[in-house]
Amino acid sequence: MSKIQNLELLVVGGGPAGLSAALAAANYGIKVSLSEEREFLGGQLIKQTHRFFGSEKEYAGTRGIDILKKLIDEVNKNNNIEVLLSSRVLGIYEDNIVTILNDHKMKKYYPQSIIFATGASEKFLAFENNDLPGIFGAGAVQTLMNVYGVLPATNVLMIGSGNIGLIVSYQLLQAGVKVAAIVEAAPKIGGYSVHASKLRRLGVPILTSHTIKKAIGKEKVEGAVICELDSNWNEVKGTEQLIKCDAICLSVGLTPLVDLLKQRKVKTTYVSELGGYVPLRDENMETSIKNLFVAGDVSGIEEATAAMIEGQIAGLSVAKRIGKNSKDEIEERIEEAKNELELLRSGPVGKKIRKGLSKLGLNHGKNYNEKFSEEALDISHLMKTGVPSEENLKNKLPSEEKVFDKGPIAISECFQRFPCDPCVKSCLFNAISENANINNIPYVDFEKCTGCGICVSKCPGLAMFVIHKNFSETTSVVIMPYEFLPRPHKGEIVKVFDREGKYLCDGKVIRILDGKFQDKTAAVSIEIPKEYYLQARNFKVEEGNHG
Amino acid sequence: MDENKVIICRCEDVTLKEIRDAIREGFTTVEEIKRVTRSGMGPCQGKTCGLLIAKEISQMTGKPMEEIELQSIRPPYGGITFEEVTKGTVMENDK
Numbered sequence: 001m002s003k004i005q006n007l008e009l010l011v012v013g014g015g016p017a018g019l020s021a022a023l024a025a026a027n028y029g030i031k032v033s034l035s036e037e038r039e040f041l042g043g044q045l046i047k048q049t050h051r052f053f054g055s056e057k058e059y060a061g062t063r064g065i066d067i068l069k070k071l072i073d074e075v076n077k078n079n080n081i082e083v084l085l086s087s088r089v090l091g092i093y094e095d096n097i098v099t100i101l102n103d104h105k106m107k108k109y110y111p112q113s114i115i116f117a118t119g120a121s122e123k124f125l126a127f128e129n130n131d132l133p134g135i136f137g138a139g140a141v142q143t144l145m146n147v148y149g150v151l152p153a154t155n156v157l158m159i160g161s162g163n164i165g166l167i168v169s170y171q172l173l174q175a176g177v178k179v180a181a182i183v184e185a186a187p188k189i190g191g192y193s194v195h196a197s198k199l200r201r202l203g204v205p206i207l208t209s210h211t212i213k214k215a216i217g218k219e220k221v222e223g224a225v226i227c228e229l230d231s232n233w234n235e236v237k238g239t240e241q242l243i244k245c246d247a248i249c250l251s252v253g254l255t256p257l258v259d260l261l262k263q264r265k266v267k268t269t270y271v272s273e274l275g276g277y278v279p280l281r282d283e284n285m286e287t288s289i290k291n292l293f294v295a296g297d298v299s300g301i302e303e304a305t306a307a308m309i310e311g312q313i314a315g316l317s318v319a320k321r322i323g324k325n326s327k328d329e330i331e332e333r334i335e336e337a338k339n340e341l342e343l344l345r346s347g348p349v350g351k352k353i354r355k356g357l358s359k360l361g362l363n364h365g366k367n368y369n370e371k372f373s374e375e376a377l378d379i380s381h382l383m384k385t386g387v388p389s390e391e392n393l394k395n396k397l398p399s400e401e402k403v404f405d406k407g408p409i410a411i412s413e414c415f416q417r418f419p420c421d422p423c424v425k426s427c428l429f430n431a432i433s434e435n436a437n438i439n440n441i442p443y444v445d446f447e448k449c450t451g452c453g454i455c456v457s458k459c460p461g462l463a464m465f466v467i468h469k470n471f472s473e474t475t476s477v478v479i480m481p482y483e484f485l486p487r488p489h490k491g492e493i494v495k496v497f498d499r500e501g502k503y504l505c506d507g508k509v510i511r512i513l514d515g516k517f518q519d520k521t522a523a524v525s526i527e528i529p530k531e532y533y534l535q536a537r538n539f540k541v542e543e544g545n546h547g
Numbered sequence: 548m549d550e551n552k553v554i555i556c557r558c559e560d561v562t563l564k565e566i567r568d569a570i571r572e573g574f575t576t577v578e579e580i581k582r583v584t585r586s587g588m589g590p591c592q593g594k595t596c597g598l599l600i601a602k603e604i605s606q607m608t609g610k611p612m613e614e615i616e617l618q619s620i621r622p623p624y625g626g627i628t629f630e631e632v633t634k635g636t637v638m639e640n641d642k
Contacts, residue, residue, distance in 0.1 A: 091622025099635075101627055106635035121594045126563055131554040213548075255598055262620040270612045276598055277617055 003108070007033050009318050010098060010111035012089050012260065015043020016304045017296025017311035018117035019071040024315025025115075026080035028323050028330060033109070034081055035100055037088040041075070042068045043119055044139070045304065047146040050167055051460035051521070053192070053420040054305035054344060055438050061422030061458055063519070064304065092264045096291075112322060113291040115314045116261060117307075120254035120275065120297035125159065128214030134221030138168045138251035145175050153247030157224050158182045159212050163191035163303075165251030169199055172249075174484060179204045180245045183226055185211045185233065188383040192349070193416045194461025196386035201538035203501030206386045212248070213240065221248055256298045264289055273356030274300030283338065283362060285314040293317065300360075302353055306344055312337045346372050347417045347439035372417065372439040379415050387499050388415055397534070398446050404533075408451025408468035408477070410444050413537075414461060417441060426458035453479045453525075457518040466523075469533050476533035477510065482522045487514060488541045496528055497538040504532050507539060555603075556596035558589020566600055570607045577601055577618045587618050590626065 011022045014036030022032045040046065048064025059067045075081050087102040098109045122137040124130075136144075136152060138160070144150045156177055158169045161184035169179045182199065187209050189196045196206055209229045216223040228239035255276035258268055267280045267288040278300045285293045293314040296307035313334055320330040345353050351373055381389040392415045398404065412423065412432065419438045426432075431448035432455060434440035455464040456479050466479035488494055488509045496507040507526040514522035528536050550564035561584045569580050577593075577600050580586060586600060587593030601615045 088625055090624050090627060093622065099622065101623075101625075101631060101635075104631050104634065106623075106627060106632045108635070124557070124595045124599060126553045126555060126599055128549055128552045131557060131560075214552075257594070258617075259592060259594075259620045259624055262617070263622055263624070268617075270601075270615070272612065 004097065005107070005109050007031070007109050007111040008322060009033070009113050009115065009315075010035060010109060011115045011117060011315075013043065013117035013119055013296070013298075014038075014041035014083070014085075015117060015119050015296060015307070016045055016067070016071070017119070017298075017307040017314075018043070018115070019075055020308040020311030021115045021117055021293075021295050021315035021318075022081050022311075023071070023074055023078065024312040024333075025319045026078045026315075028316070028319035028326060030080060030315075030319050030322055032081045033084060033111070034075070035084045035087045035089055037086070039086045041072050041083065041085070045071075047139075047142045048167075048304070049146050049171065051422075052305060053418065053460050054303065055340070055419060055421055056425045058305045058308060058340070058344075060305070060420060061426070061460055067304075089260060092260055094264070096264075113293065113318045115285075115293040115295055115311075115318065116298055117295045117311060117314075118257045118260060118298045120301055121257050122250070123253045123255055123276075125212070125250050125252050127212050129217070130215060132215045132217050132221050133219070134217070134247045135215060136247060136249050138164050138249050141247075141249050142168050142171065145171060151175060151177060152249075153177060153245075155180055155245045156247045156249050157212075157226075157243050157245040158249050158251060160184065160251035160253070161186075161189045161191055161196065161206060161208070162251060162253065163195060164254075165249075166191040166195035166199060168249065168251060169204060170195065170202075173199075173202055173204070180243050181205045181207055181226075183210045183212060184208045185229060187231070188380070189386060192418060192461065193379060193382050193386070193388075194414060194459075194463045197382075197388070197413070197499065198462050200386040201497060201499055201501055203497070208384050211235075215248055216242070221246055224248055254297060254301045256300060258298060261287065261292075261294070261298070264292065266292065269360070271300070271356045271359045273352045273359070278356075278360070280360060281362075283313075284317040284334070285310055286317065291318075291321070300353070300356055303344075306341060306353075309337050309341045309344070313341075343438060344419045347419055348373055348375050349416075349418045372437055375417055376441050377415055382415055388413065393534075396443070403446045404467065404469035406446070408453075408466050408479075409446050409449045410451060410453075410455055411465045411467055412442050412444050412455075412459075412463060413465065414442055414459070414463040420460065422458045422460060423455045423464055426455050428452070428454065453513065453523045454517075456481050456523040457513065457521045462521070465537065467533055469530070471527060474530055475527050476530045477525050477527050478533060478536050479523050479525045480537065480539065482524045482539070483520065484541070486541055487512065487522060488524060488539075492541070494526065494539040494541055496526060496532070496536045497540070498535040499537050501538070504536055505529055507536065555599050556584070556586035556589065556593075558591050558595070559585040559587075561586040561596070563603070566603055567607065570604055575604055575608050575610070577604070577616065580604075581618045592620065592624070593618055 008031040045068040054060040228236040295310040295314040462481040468477040471477040507528040511525040553563035
């Protein structure tokens, strides 16, 4: 006879969804056991050094690693949560018995309810020599660099331009690694335009309608052959080119990690929009098995913000079912969370998710305000190249040149509708507005703007600049966000680049805001010849200048 | 493209050629292909190859992805020694 431990709620997975689920339930008195297979909590957040998008309420503008610290702190303080680290769930059986490998023992548990927040795994790609050493998943590269401080290579070819591909490319550059190019098979960039623009300003080419044919190398990767694709995704003859690199990083999407769900015979179905095989579930995150819930990427691939809200919904739903009191209050909080999710998914970038969910019989798109699901501007050129069109820029710059005469003003180079508001929330003068919906594009009220530059450090997409056109008779000043080391010194001469990473002119650093408030996104004021104030959007510090 | 140089299952070193040959022979489910080629039987339990094989079946047979199932996934999820199994169970006699 074996001893089986009874549990109220078992949460599997200590990432953003699992942590949020545990907290939501524990705050209503549910006894939670949180099982995490690694020796530390955090899931993917542990390597996300960039700032998050989304609404301020869900930690937008905060770096992933800092969101994680807050969540772990709350979990550790909560007496209702027991954290099981280095605890891999090995199996879930038909009678709902769960086995967990912990402390070199296989232990048995009988939970009243379970929330699976097991996340996702990376997709792999079939091409010639795809087993050569030096071919990595983007997640592996990010873990090596940002968790263990190990450089994966010196010159990387990135395959895939979704947000992960773009973010990891940027982080590679931050770590001093060259990114040879970003290759994207689709005719347009998959991730947010602001991430793409950031890379273009740094001189990284983004090749849309291109694919990798094969990896080259004897013992390890020495290069790759890429080629162009036509509108039917067929190879265009004669377009092959060799790209030299010592690593190929695959960022071709994630797929829900449904292995444990399949052990329990939870119904799954293939929904390409959600990343692959996903569990059928209702709006409260409950699967086809009663008292078995899902949250986060395992229920369909989305952003971490959505995962945290789904975790809350699942946790609250369990609390509502098990708890004896505060049912109305819980119900209210579930509704709030659902509205928040709806808002996040209501823009054009949420279109795919909405389509996927409707295939699962959820939401049916009926609640969504279609007004926000189309782009406000024509951004086809931007999404193909990462560089905004003249037309796009005209829309965001002052309509009259004389506005620049009043002094420094903030310029927002954010052209795409997606749920994000740190620029709006950071402005002390209420000069930035997105017209009452988080999915709208922000516009600056140049009358109210004082050019203080707070927004330059707060925009997660590095899309805010301050321009002081008439700094002197012959020069202008542009305040730019800067996230690289070494930092420039005051008075230093730096190379200034345009939106495509082309060298424009030399500039002089006249001020650096790089304190606690800027949180590692320095706002650097660069003095440049007046003729370039509309083009200068990036700079590089010369290596030799720093001893 | 040289099908022999494209790896589909990295754990068990199964190539695209082997997968395509199996489908041509009439094995048109992921589960069957797992049994005849060993793809998906390695430490990653098919996380790398499962979706690629399903897509290959879909392309070669014309069957939509929605009609293709992944392989069965059984406990234990990941490797475990017999010692770990027995240590975790408290036997009646032990008390």
